[in-house]
Amino acid sequence: MLNFDKACISLSILFISLLHPLSSIAQRSSVNWIDAHAKPLSSDSAATERDFLFLSEKLKGKTIVGLGEASHGTQEFFLQKRRIIQYLVTHEDFRTIAFESAANYIEPINRYIQSGEGNLKSMLAGMGLYNASEIFKLCQWLMQYNASRPASGKVTLIGFDDEAFWGDPLGRDELMAGKFIAAQKANRQKSILWSHNLHLAKDTTMAQYKGMGFHLKAHYGTLYYALGFDTFTGSVHVLNDGLFESHEFAGDENTYSALFSKSKFESFFIDFTAAPESFKSANYITNIYSNWQERRMLPIIPGADFDGLIFIRQTTASKL
Numbered sequence: 317m318l319n320f321d322k323a324c325i326s327l328s329i330l331f332i333s334l335l336h337p338l339s340s341i342a343q344r345s346s347v348n349w350i351d352a353h354a355k356p357l358s359s360d361s362a363a364t365e366r367d368f369l370f371l372s373e374k375l376k377g378k379t380i381v382g383l384g385e386a387s388h389g390t391q392e393f394f395l396q397k398r399r400i401i402q403y404l405v406t407h408e409d410f411r412t413i414a415f416e417s418a419a420n421y422i423e424p425i426n427r428y429i430q431s432g433e434g435n436l437k438s439m440l441a442g443m444g445l446y447n448a449s450e451i452f453k454l455c456q457w458l459m460q461y462n463a464s465r466p467a468s469g470k471v472t473l474i475g476f477d478d479e480a481f482w483g484d485p486l487g488r489d490e491l492m493a494g495k496f497i498a499a500q501k502a503n504r505q506k507s508i509l510w511s512h513n514l515h516l517a518k519d520t521t522m523a524q525y526k527g528m529g530f531h532l533k534a535h536y537g538t539l540y541y542a543l544g545f546d547t548f549t550g551s552v553h554v555l556n557d558g559l560f561e562s563h564e565f566a567g568d569e570n571t572y573s574a575l576f577s578k579s580k581f582e583s584f585f586i587d588f589t590a591a592p593e594s595f596k597s598a599n600y601i602t603n604i605y606s607n608w609q610e611r612r613m614l615p616i617i618p619g620a621d622f623d624g625l626i627f628i629r630q631t632t633a634s635k636l
Contacts, residue, residue, distance in 0.1 A: 318605075321595050323580065334519050336557065337345035341440075341576055342561055343517055343522070343578070344593065346575055346592070346594045347579060348582070349591070349592055350575075350576065350579045350586055351545070351579055351580050352412070352579055353586060353587070354579060354584035354585065354586045355367075355370055355394065355550070355584060355586070356423055356464040356581045357581075357583040357585060357587040357626065357628075358454060358583075358584065359392070359395070359583065364590065366400065366404040367399065367438075368400060370585070371400070371403060372407060373409060373622065374587055375541055377407065377538070377539070378499070378505050378538075378539055378540070378541040378622075379506045379507070379536070379539045380506075380509070380532060380536050380540045380541070381404065381410070381507070381508050381540075381543065382508075382509045382511065382516035382518045382529060382540065382541070382542045382543060383388070383397050383400060383401070383508060383509065383510055383511075383516075383543055383545070384512060384513035384515075384517070384544040384545050384622070384623075385397070385510075385511075385512055385513060385544060385545045386510060386512075386513055386544075386545055386546050386575075386601065386602040386603060386604055386614075387512075387517075387552045387553075387604035387605075388444070388445035388446065388548055388553075388554075388556075388604075388606050389445045389448075389552045389560075389604075389606075389633060389634045390545075390547065390550075390552055390553075390555055390585070390631045390632070390633070390634055391448075391449075391450070391555030391631065391632045391633060391634045391635055392447075392451035392628045392631045392632065393545045393547075393626075393628070393631070394451060394546070394634055395449050395450050395544070396583075396626055396628070397450075397510065397545075398450045398451070398454040398457075399410060400414060400451060400543075400576070401454060401508055402457060402604075403526060404506075404508060404516065405458075405461065406461075406470055406571070408506065408528055409506055410471075410505075410506040410507065410508050411469070411470070411471050411503075411505040411506060411507075412471070412472050412473075412474060412478045412499075412503060412506070412508070413458075413471060413472070413473050413474075413507070413508045413510065414472065414473075414474045414475070414496055414499070414507055414508065414509045414510065414529075415441065415446070415475050415476070415477075415510045415511075416467050416475075416476065416477050416492070416509075416510060416511035416512065416515065417443065417446065417475040417480070417580070418475050418478050419474065419475040419476050419481050420475075420526045421443055421463050421475060422473050422474060422475035423454055423475075424439050424481040425439050425440070425455060425473055426472060426473040426474070427472060428455060428459060429458040429459040429470075429471065430456055430459075430462060430470060430472075432459055434456055436452060436456065437452065439453055439521040440455075444558075444606070445553060445555060445560075445606060445634065447552070447636060448634040448635060448636065449634075449635040449636065450635070455473075458473075462598050465471060465542055470601070472505070474496075474499050474502070476492045476493075476495045476496040477495075478492075478495065485605070486525065487532065489501045489515055489525075489526065489527045489528040489530075490526065491558045492515065492528050493528045493532055493535070493552070494531070496509065496528075496549070497532075499529075503540075503605055508599075511528070512544065513544045513546075513601070513603065513614055513616075513622075514527060514614060515527050516528060516529045516532075516540055516542050516544070516622075517542060517544065517614070517622060518532075518533045518621050519620070519621065520617050520620040520621055522593040529621070537614075539625070541623050542621070542622045542623050542624075543622065543623065543624045543625065543626065544601065544616070544621070544622035544624075544625045544626070545625070545626050545627075546572070546573055546576060546601040546602055546625055546626070546627045547567075547573070547627070547628050547629065547630070547631040548566070548567040548573045548574065548576065548577040548602065548627075548629050548630070549565065549566045549567060549577075549629070549630050549631075550564070550565065550631040550633075551563065551565070551630055551631070551632050551633045552565060552604050552631070552632045552633050553608050553633040553634045553636075554604065554605070554606060554608045555606050555607055555609070556607065560636065561608065562633045565602075565604065565607050565612060567612075568600070568613065569604055570584045570599075571599055571600040571601065571613065572599045572600060572601050572604075572615065572616070572618065573600065573601050573602045573627075575599075576625075576627040576629075577627075578627050579627070581612055582628070582629045582630070583626075583627070583629065584627055585624060585625070585626050586620035586624060586625055586627070587623065587624045588606070588622065588623060588624060588625065589619055589623050589624070590619075591618055591619045595617075595618040595619060596617065596619070597617065598616065598617050599615070599616070600613035600614060600615055600616070600617050601614055601616055601625075602614070602635055603612070604630060626636050
């Protein structure tokens, strides 16, 4: 993730190119179902309890939770993920947070949240698109949380990516999954993964490519809950020769993202584990890589690739 994301881009040739658009009748029925079942989300960063109490029921019995993102450079994704992590740490005893990043970048940050040692801003400066205000706030919060806990109750950060994996784009996800599984086997803690949707999806729509989520599902079964993040329009940060670059984008019609944008809620969580038939076919959600690409769609089947999804109609570029 830290540099030009060649590994992810090379996977685009494997994506499904022809998906059937939803009819207007099916769209209206699907939107009505979303409006009836969605949990609206607040943009108030202090509203953790009110917004995420429902997660305790949805994640009952789950030990691995993947928090995806349609891009690595979206402010609202980072805000909601920070809030979700704070809720799961405080109320559901999650104690490991695993980032799509190489361990040598994460280890100094982990020392910071364990002891307050080091300059957090300097550490995040090497994290590419993860050099973001909400991740800074999350690490500060984790350090303060850990300060009053015994060693056995502290939260730990780990990295499951490795620069050595990037030369093998088709094998990278299996290698990342193996690295995380080995770490989780050693610590046996309830764990949260922070990564791109592409890696965390359970990959039923990409027959030629098995992503990290496929391997996590194969290993953990129903213990793994994948939560995707989607948007329809706005601005985003990407990298250009290692520098931040902002782009405007708008989603395509006849996609799931366009359908979600018709909900009465601007921002919501929806659980797809009991979705109607209209959500059992493949269609696209927004997909933005670490560098700017004209094609910005990821094929998914809701409920199969992602158990749930957080949708935010309009999003903005992340804040450094």
